Amino acid sequence: MEELPRQAHDHVELIGGPLDGLRLDVSGVSGEVGAELREGAFLVSGIGEGPGAGTGAGALYRPRRVDPCRWDWAGGS
Structure with a gap:
């Protein structure tokens, strides 16, 4: 079976x-x-975490200034 070429992906952690x-x-x-x-x-x-979490819960993430490929949690709903 021939392998398909993989596309490059950009990710943040x-x-x-x-x-x-x-x-x-x-x-x-x-x-x-x-x-x-x-x-x-x-x-x-x-x-999510805790009783208020579940469908519709969200989390805010922001990139680090010195390492924009790593995003830190900044809170949620």
């Missing part, structure tokens, strides 16, 4: 919070969305 250790694929993001991603992202997820 999520540090802390409910999504700790996961990687977010930011490949091909450009324009306004890309500019906004330089500030971080609020990620909606079914993964």
Whole structure:
């Protein structure tokens, strides 16, 4: 069986919070969305902590100034 060529992907590593250790694929993001991603992202997820977590819960992650490929948890809902 012939292997398909793999496309390069750009990822950021999520540090802390409910999504700790996961990687977010930011490949091909450009324009306004890309500019906004330089500030971080609020990620909606079914993964959470405690009784208030679940579907619709979210976590805010922001890139580190010295290492923008690692995003730190900055709180959530």
